Amino acid sequence: MAVTGSASGIGAAVVAALRADGHQVIGVDLRDAAVCADLSTADGRRAAVAGVLGLVDELDGLVVCAGLGPHVPDPRQIIEVNYRGAVEVLDGLFRVLRGAAVAVSSSASTMVKWADNPISRGEEAAALADAGEYAGHLAYSWSKNALTVAVRQRVAEWGAAGVRLNTVAPGAVDTPLLRAGLESRFGDAIRSYQAPIPRRGRPEEIASLIRYLLGPDAGYIHGAQFLIDGGSDALMRPTEF
Secondary structure, X not given: OEEEOOOOHHHHHHHHHHHHOOOOOEEEXXXXXXXXXXXXXXXXXXXXXXXXXXXXXXXXXXXXXXXXXXXXXXXXXXXXXXXXXXXXXXXXXXXXXXXXEXXXXXXXXXXOOHHHOHHHHOOHHHHHHOOHHHHHHHHHHHHHXXXXXXXXXXXXXXXXXXXXXXXXXXXXXXXXXXXXXXXXOOHHHHHHOOOOOOOOEOHHHHHHHHHHHHOHXXXXXXXXXXXXXOOHHHHHOOOOO
């Protein structure tokens, strides 16, 4: 197994859950990982793929979890890591996958339609320039929407190869990424929002769903997105699913 974003938050919880099941796990992160690489750059993404391929000939599972939040000063980095970093690692390791893969998207992926997503037209740089103070939030939603679409666009090729690919879409989860957001200028907005289940998710809860999707009991689940958000999406969009 390989997990990006393995050093903290959801990624660390996934690593712990998989190792508890007896799997050998290759972690990929900026630091404190078997493979250290920066997924915000093309060279870093190539290094991440090469690093994993240098350690194994086959993978029975892959989780792309590395991500940045809306509070990051450069919104372009959010798109590079959350979208391009995830997709290029998925594609780069596809040929050695023999089991299943899960991409960690977000409930924010539902906040924009693909037809309205500037990433779909390669126009995200211009759109961010016009976004002002909302650039970080928009970059986050666009990146996670684009990641979910990329997963769904790959179902034919991956299914034919016998490799399942799905996304999980967490809401507010108590991670270092969320805590950094709470300390930013977006903190009050994050604190004021309450899911129908009135608490934040735990990384272990997201890891449990990912563990299931990687396993044999999920053998006919492919190309799906699973919201795990305490009911937030249903509250905001009760008729859209």
